[in-house]
Amino acid sequence: xxxxxxxxxxxxxxxxxxxxMNCTSSSIFNTWLWYKQDPGEGxxxxxxxxxxxxxxxxxxxxxxxxxxRKDSFLNISASIPSDVGIYFCAGQLFFGNxxxxxxxxTRLTIIP
Amino acid sequence: xxxxxxxxxxLFRKEGQNxxxxxxxxxxxxxxxxxxxxxxxxxxLIYYSQIVNDFQKGDIAEGYSVSREKKESFPxxxxxxxxxxxxxxxxxxxxxxxxxxxxxxxxxxxxxVL
Numbered sequence: 001x002x003x004x005x006x007x008x009x010x011x012x013x014x015x016x017x018x019x020x021m022n023c024t025s026s027s028i029f030n031t032w033l034w035y036k037q038d039p040g041e042g043x044x045x046x047x048x049x050x051x052x053x054x055x056x057x058x059x060x061x062x063x064x065x066x067x068x069r070k071d072s073f074l075n076i077s078a079s080i081p082s083d084v085g086i087y088f089c090a091g092q093l094f095f096g097n098x099x100x101x102x103x104x105x106t107r108l109t110i111i112p
Numbered sequence: 113x114x115x116x117x118x119x120x121x122x123l124f125r126k127e128g129q130n131x132x133x134x135x136x137x138x139x140x141x142x143x144x145x146x147x148x149x150x151x152x153x154x155x156x157l158i159y160y161s162q163i164v165n166d167f168q169k170g171d172i173a174e175g176y177s178v179s180r181e182k183k184e185s186f187p188x189x190x191x192x193x194x195x196x197x198x199x200x201x202x203x204x205x206x207x208x209x210x211x212x213x214x215x216x217x218x219x220x221x222x223x224x225v226l
Contacts, residue, residue, distance in 0.1 A: 042202050042217035092213045100213055102155045
């Protein structure tokens, strides 16, 4: 099955720094979702995007639906220790598609 | 509380034994999904179901089986035919099958085959 390319694969940052990650595809998507997974737990939905160019915030998190519909971006401002985890993007190819395509994940580590 | 429950959290089995993982949701969601996650990797779809008594194979269905006899429940059986069953298994559900596919996940079951 197809997977989305996420970049970077891993990030090591200091507390308080801002974080940027992205997700790209060769296909056009109608919906982009961003999830966070803590170790040993299931992913939790952070933000859902439905329209090209859309910019949506959830607290310190901001995500954008790329204008080409082939990419999406997630930013975290002023990182804190509980931001540690793996961030996944997921896309729905078209409305009515029952499946999601998942990215390979970005692992975020905060250096003390 | 509304949500998705998976049990058990950890499961150990001997090679050659079938094992069934439980997934229950009380969100009144139509669609349910099973994913497999291996260390350092993303999620791979095993099976999904959009309505009761119907289900479809995902990308890696070989060696697995499912049933959907009730809307709330979607158990996954890992059979002895699955060559490498040790993994983290995640169940998910979504409200309107296929329309806006916001999937919500359970806490996962870690299966170790000895």
